[in-house]
Amino acid sequence: MTSALAHYLDVASRFHARDASAPEWLRRVRAEGLAHFERQGLPTSRDEAWKYTHLAPLVEGTFVPPEEARRAGDLAAVVDRLGLPGPRLVFVDGRLAPELSSLSGLPRGLTLKPLRDALREDGEVLEALVGQRALASEHTFTALNAALLEEGALLRLAPGTLSEVPVQLLFLTRGDAPVLASPRILVVAGESSEATLVETYASAGPGAGATFTNAVTEVTLEDNASLHHYKLQAEADAAVHVGGLHVRQGRDSRFASFAFSFGGVLSRNEVHSAFAGEGGEATLNGLYVGRGSQHLDNRTALDHAVPRCTSRELYKGVLDDRARGTFHGLIRVRPDAQRTDSRQQNRNLLLSESAQADARPQLEILADDVKCAHGAAVGRLDAQALFYLRSRGIPRAEAERLLTHAFAREVVDAVPAGPVREKVEGLLALKLPGAARREVRA
């Protein structure tokens, strides 16, 4: 057994012992999580699903869950900067920070609760939800998350609920301790309801040390429900982030996912969606921007299990310095899933000689009346376009910045206009190399 695995097993069993008063079902979820984690262990590059992932930062760190919540009043300015108008829950180093959270203005029919409260008040509901979409038996980090289940949020929409304002979950790390945060987010959208959920992961300082966030989100969309899900991951360069978003879509439901991965030395972001009823639509968009020695790893899996569902995927990567980007997208069309219409695109822009991108589109089509398209590209800035701009007097660096921005914009432009897009644009401007340099100059 590796020392890292021994460490996490130790952490989880101590956690388990500490909360002896937890209800029986919760103790069972945690115990099973622990068992599944022990069985699967930490991945290595020999695991097909992690073949291209650079796991050292994760295996070398000794991250621990924080014992208790720390006062976080000093982070109000950070929350102001990253927060969106509307209801939100804020977590600092994996713990709920009530003084920064706001639950006012919740639309009728919408319930948003810290998971701690829900564990106390809605045991039956949670018991039926936890682990339904994200299987601890199949994903080792989901198992670790289950073993440490305590913090997170429950979002429920009654049938027909229309939520005009986005609901935000803001996860901050201070970076002054090797914290392991394991949020679990549970979403149930009732029939014909519509909502927007934004998960933001960021570093608040003052430290810049390594942290490990291992987040799991489980989403159930009932018939005809619609959810826009945004994940904005802009943690510090030393952060390790593993996230799994698991969705089940009912008949006629719509699910749009936007995964923006900007931060972390290692960021692994998985999106799994399964169609359980006909007429569903899934849109999975992603943008990963890396520099330094960042490794940004994206994995998507779409399960077309029933007929007549539509999926669209666009993932783009911008990689500078020695950064590495990985995209592995699986589209599975099962034998019954006739009339599936699925498109997947992955494009990568390399800004330096040492940057690297691996694209692995994968189609498994077992039906015979389907439309499936996939494309992958790895390239540099278009020399002709660059020359064209420079021939008009635009300096090289500026021209490169313009073209890089134009490349990344496609994903950002797919976000409906409004406060969420503004936040994304702000984070992107900070992240894109040219943009950052320009700010320094100014």
Add this chain to the structure above:
Amino acid sequence: MALLTVRNLHARVAGKDILKGIDLEVRPGEVHAIMGPNGSGKSTLASVLAGRDGYEVTQGEVLFDGKPLLELSPEERATAGVFLAFQYPVEIPGVGNLHFLRTALNAQRRVRGLEELDAMDFLQLAKEKSKLVKLDTAFMNRSVNEGFSGGEKKRNEVFQMAVLEPRLAILDETDSGLDIDALRTVAGGVNALRSPERGMVLITHYQRLLDYIVPDKVHVMAAGRIIRSGGRELALELEEKGYGWLGLKDGASTAVAAKGGEVRR
């Protein structure tokens, strides 16, 4: 006189009885909503009325304008004025949306002995009608439904209906899979097309549609029969109490088939 009369309609698909005695009468100017859980036979009824292949009528009759409908081919029904807005509008790659619609309109006009519309006149008409559902012209020149979003496909159906001006429009789950904004647009188009001469049958899975298109009559279907009919208040009652109120469980309606007769008024 009734525009559409359905009498004791029985139909089967792939050897399985789906419709087990439907009676329905739609007069000009009326909007009827047919609701019901998954598998109740709503879409089968739409398909049988429009003449889709593979549906075998085993009993009963359908009169359109007093004449037997079931013996007509799909295109003859269309020309007679029966329009079906599809639950899943079909993509036809390489065939322009406008070209398709002009071919359809002129095919119908030819049979009715009317002069065919030339490209210019047709474009004028299409532009006019497209405003109803907020479709722009760039969109109309793309291939039929190809690459359209779910909402665009449904708006395209209503646009076609506006151009073809049917006497009876059957809308099969035109609201399914629509976000609220798209639903409002589609419903707005449908409401604009209500007229004293035109009958409409809205087939829907979700009560929400009836907040935007107010029907004159509401029918609840289960296990191949209409088990309850009433005014709009029936839909509201259903929203409040759920299908369970009628002893129905969504997706598992066979168990209540026997009960159908009792509940029906």
Add this chain to the structure above:
Amino acid sequence: MSTDTLQELTRRPYEAGFVTAVESDTFPPGLSEDVIRQLSEKKGEPAFLLEWRLKAFRHWLTMKEPTWQAVKYAPIDYQAISYYSAPRQKPKKGSLDEVDPEILRTYEKLGIPLHEQKLLQNVAVDAVFDSVSVATTFKDKLAKAGVIFCSFSEAVREHPELVKKYLGSVVPYSDNFFAALNSAVFSDGSFVYIPKGVRCPMELSTYFRINAAETGQFERTLIVADEGSYVSYLEGCTAPQRDTNQLHAAVVELVALDGATIKYSTVQNWYPGDAEGRGGIYNFVTKRGIAHRGSRISWTQVETGSAITWKYPSVILKGDDSVGEFYSVALTNNLQQADTGTKMVHIGKNTRSTIVSKGISAGRGQNTYRGLVKVLKSAENARNYTQCDSLLLGDKCGAHTVPYIEVKNASAQVEHEASTSKIGEDQLFYCRQRGISQEDAVSMIVNGFCRQVFKELPMEFAVEAQKLLGVSLEGSVG
């Protein structure tokens, strides 16, 4: 609309299936070095060509017939085929008056009038009847522009230096089994040379007709487009309806020098065999072009005939900034089998290739797209876009897509799209529900499906191709 009705709709008569009564000079069946010497002598060929043929033949003897393709056929007896058949006529055709009127009538019947006054506007035609070219039109007008367009035999006589330089330069005789056979026994074909900077003033066209029984047709086409020139070339083929299979093994070589453009279009309508799979042409063809710096080679093919089609028109993108294109419609009906596609080999920098393949399978037809996109290490910024769509009519036919992608340079952009759909209930019902008749709906759907390819064809051919598919899918709809 049931599958049966669809089958009905796809039943079609083969309109080019008649036989021309003409006296022919035909070799007895059999293949040997002697046969090749005899053939070469008959054509009065220079020694280098005979040598080349013999080398090809000797190499062929060491080769095995390929078996990787997804087509099935009874073994071909290469000794049972006659390797030369020509209509008896005066050895040199000074004018059309010397061409057998029966043959002229044949071409007229096929819609290819050869008399100057009836000629297709702006299309020069080389008519190849069995093993020889019988007439080439508009030669004078082309000569004024410096364009050479003649039968291959004539080119060997009149322009041996060009033939010697380019023959086998794109498809060497050792390339594959059928190319080697062709190199040994090819009888005629077309030759085109477009001088530097010349835009060929008219479409060039060769019309191939197999007439004699038990013969094979082995033609060879060579097109050289010199720097900065442009040519659009069309090829059409038909054969009579016979119960036995006939072999057609052609080779086409294209050379696009710097900045040149060659558009090569084919409408292939060889006899496909009857509904039970009796007879039909075995079509084993090697087509390849080499694209030098900044040049463009575009293959467009509409393949509706032949019992078996085996062809992969390819482009070697050797020069920087060169472009290769492949647009294909392949229809297989009844018991037809097609294994067709392309190879795009990216060698130069910034090379681009586009592949659009539309396969239609009806009856019990089997349709395979087999394509290779190869990006070598040297091919910085290569781009490929591939789209493969298959349309199935009925449930007894098959469509298969076999893409091979080999990328050795990380800057490559390779995109692949594929769809398989069944025409039938949904699309037809949708059209009919809007008031469009069944027959109009079928033709609308099929033409829409093929539109991306048809728009690449020259006008005359686009119309012919549409008609051909129209005929193919015409039926007895009441």
